[in-house]
Amino acid sequence: MSDFIGRRPIWSLVILIAVALLAFLIFAVWTPWMELTFGRKRVFLSALFNGITLGGLYFLVASGFTLIFGLMRNVNLAHGSLYLFGGYVGYSIGNLTGSWFAALIGAFVIVALAGMLMQVLLFRWMEGQDLRQTLVTIGLSIIVADLLLWGYGGDTFQVTTPDWLSGPIQLPFVVALRSNGEAVMMMYPLVRIAILIGAIILGVAMWLVLNRTRIGMLVRAGVDDRDMLSATGVRVQLVFIMVFAFGAGLAGLAGVVGGTFQSLQPGEDTKILLSSLVVVIVGGMGSIPGAAMGALIVGLAEQFGSVYMPTYAVMLTFVIMVVVLAIRPQGLAAVRR
Amino acid sequence: MRKALMAAVAACALIAAGGTGQAQEKLRIGVMATLSGALTSGGEDGVRGAQIALKQRGGKIAGREVEFIIAATDASPDSALRAARKLVEQDKVQLILGPLSGSEGIAMRDYSKTVPNVTVVDASSGALETTYVNPSPNYFRFNSNGAMWMAGLGDYVFKDKGYKKLAVIGEDYSFPYTQVFGFALGYCKAGGQIVQRQWVPLGTKDFGSVIANIPDDVDAVFLALGGGDSVNFLNQYGQTGGKAKFVGGSIMVDQTVLSSRGNAKRLLVGTPSSGGVADAWDDPKWKAWVKAYQDAFPADKRFASPSLFATNYYNAFNGMATGLEKVNADLSDGGAKLRAELAKVELDAPNGPIKLDDDRQAIATTFITEVVETPNGELTNKFVRTVPNVSKTMGLSAEAFKAVGLPSRTNPECKP
Incomplete structure (x- = not known):
């Protein structure tokens, strides 16, 4: 940390000022002048929190995507289908058992198995052939999308939120003052907070596993130099299957999460694939902190875009991607080699 | 075994040949509906409405068997155009029932001008402009617009x-x-x-x-x-x-x-x-329609009662069929006679009487x-x-x- 400040004094100052400004915007009671320029504080805060929680969802999907890419150099364009598949599976399990956790775990396990099968039956046989892998995954995503349409129809599905997670919660931020001086606190959906906390815990756990355990060491070594790792006697294929299963499982889990606070329907697969592609490109291919950073940026951009410039909101994420590609093509958090 | 198989194949061929020889050519109607995207459930119900209307006529119009060719859209104008082009160019239909959604309707109004021999009967789209700004002579709408x-x-x-x-x-x-x-x-x-x-x-x-x-x-x-x-x-x-x-x-x-x-x-x-x-x-007519709808599909394959979309598709199909019966389902003149008749159609629909104005837009309840x-x-x-x-x-x-x-x-x- 002090090292960073020493090396980049100007950037540190900019970041510090931005953080201070953000903190001020969040905690201060807004003056009429500020309400005039930025709109109401509740809108600003809600866009901020929605952006962060949406980032949490994107992180769940994109971290698996980026892990698979980093290790296997495999751009899995069927990742969105795994998301949607997981969502539907979770919906069915949730309906059967009535338990949201069963849905989460069931979706994770079943989609992880599907991912395992994909790796064993398909990708093993076309290692290093980028174009073929890309075409096969696109084909797979089309087939899966049609199968899901066949099985579940074109309707909108929603995974039922458990009772203890539904409804709003009061956050300790003042959004406005009533005329009698009483403070109006911010109300926010509990389920979104839970999802955000879940995503953070998962992200930290993943970082710990990757950086502090033997398995993580193997995976990192595989990302850096696959051939050398297998030459040292590690069963690389096993590591691949494991990582693929985990990445796919995360996508399935994210499907349930997305189906809880948004909804599931055909077409969602390509939408989430596009978002995670942007997230991964912005953050840097193969990097977990990069995925977190990218997910946060894309989530915030989407939400702030939809509030402050609704007409161009769709474009905003792509503008960000173009800017990142122009200035730092390897992604924000990628390590330069 | 082999002989039996051959005989069966031959019999099938005979039946098939006899079938095409006897009956008139099927009347093909392209049905456009939003079967993906946000309005999916509406599109599905719309198709149900049209199917019920066809079943009530015994699957035939003016003695000719009717075949629906369903084309899926996603409520975007370009998906509607794609579906319509496919229906007209590939399936060679002369009759289109649809589209469902507002902006699709505006796109179809413009498209219909480029294919004057095709008759489009809007099924549920509700933009004002569709029949108000530069209306197309071969575009009919038996439902009200959103306003x-x-x-x-x-x-x-x-x-x-x-x-x-x-x-x-x-x-x-x-x-x-x-x-x-x-x-x-x-x-x-x-x-x-x-x-x-x-x-x-x-x-x-x-x-x-x-x-x-x-x-x-x-x-x-x-x-x-x-x-x-x-x-x-x-x-x-x-x-x-x-x-x-x-x-x-x-x-x-x-x-x-x-x-x-x-x-x-x-x-x-x-x-x-x-x-x-x-x-x-x-209203007894409305109740009859609700009952027909409920009887036509099992409870888990439909809504509790027909949606706006089912009703609109039902009416649009009946409007089209009434016009077709007047001209004996003859489209050899590119549908000119049909269009003259369609403009005069007055429907006694389950949701009140419907007639068309000079721009072929419904006046309804x-x-x-x-x-x-x-x-x-x-x-x-x-x-x-x-x-x-x-x-x-x-x-x-x-x-x-x-x-x-x-x-x-x-x-x-x-x-x-």
Whole structure:
């Protein structure tokens, strides 16, 4: 940390000022002048929190995507289908058992198995052939999308939120003052907070596993130099299957999460694939902190875009991607080699 | 074994050959419906409506067997054009039933001008411009547009419900513009105010920011959303614990939403709305149609009662079939005779009489309704009153209506 400040004094100052400004915007009671320029504080805060929680969802999907890419150099364009598949599976399990956790775990396990099968039956046989892998995954995503349409129809599905997670919660931020001086606190959906906390815990756990355990060491070594790792006697294929299963499982889990606070329907697969592609490109291919950073940026951009410039909101994420590609093509958090 | 097989094949061939030899060529009708995207449930119900209408005619029009070729769209104009081109160029249909959604309709109006031998009977799309600005001579519409479906609601909401100030949330395309336009015409004349309008893309997943942006000091929120978007909105609105009252657009409180899974729809109880149908109307013809609908499909493959879309497709098909019967299903002249007959068709539809004006736009009945919960827990639209014979100028003179301008994100203004 002090090292960073020493090396980049100007950037540190900019970041510090931005953080201070953000903190001020969040905690201060807004003056009429500020309400005039930025709109109401509740809108600003809600866009901020929605952006962060949406980032949490994107992180769940994109971290698996980026892990698979980093290790296997495999751009899995069927990742969105795994998301949607997981969502539907979770919906069915949730309906059967009535338990949201069963849905989460069931979706994770079943989609992880599907991912395992994909790796064993398909990708093993076309290692290093980028174009073929890309075409096969696109084909797979089309087939899966049609199968899901066949099985579940074109309707909108929603995974039922458990009772203890539904409804709003009061956050300790003042959004406005009533005329009698009483403070109006911010109300926010509990389920979104839970999802955000879940995503953070998962992200930290993943970082710990990757950086502090033997398995993580193997995976990192595989990302850096696959051939050398297998030459040292590690069963690389096993590591691949494991990582693929985990990445796919995360996508399935994210499907349930997305189906809880948004909804599931055909077409969602390509939408989430596009978002995670942007997230991964912005953050840097193969990097977990990069995925977190990218997910946060894309989530915030989407939400702030939809509030402050609704007409161009769709474009905003792509503008960000173009800017990142122009200035730092390897992604924000990628390590330069 | 081999011989038996050969015989069977030969028999099949004979039957097939005999079949084509005897019967006339099938009458092929292209049916466009939104079978993916936010309006999926509506599209599926629309197709049901057309199928019931066809079954009631024994699968035939003027003695010719009818074949539906269903083309899926996703409510976007370009998907509608793709589907229509496929129907016309590949399947060689001369009759198209559809499209379903507002902006699709405008695209189809323009497309129909390029294929003068094809007759398009709109099935449920509701943009005003479709039959008002440069109407196409081979484009017919037996349903009201979005503005006409709002006739009388503004007055009812202002006077009977006492909502003096409203905020609007709608999807960002022509149909919701038209609905807000139609609503505002009556509501603002009565003295109401629309203080804010938020337009979201069709298929929006995340309404968090939109919900936070609803002003505190409005009496109700006018929702011009449809299908999946409505369900998403209500769900997320419930999650934030909001307590606002709603006024519904025609497809916001339609069976596509009222029959959806989950509890979010209960927020709609007490919501006034208006449209082309009222679920719980006592009229014998309407009841007969509801029964036909319920008998035609098992309970898990349909809604509790026909949605606006099913009814519109049903009427559109019956309109088309009536015209076809007059000309004995003869389209050899490129459909010129058919179009002359179609313009004269008057339908005695389950949702009131329908006739066409000079621009081939329906003049029909609008129903004002209110969402109530039935004793068995289903939601339905209680009938409040009808506004008969609504035309596309909404009771204004042609000049006065023209002066209001076209529906858009901001028109009409509705400021005090």
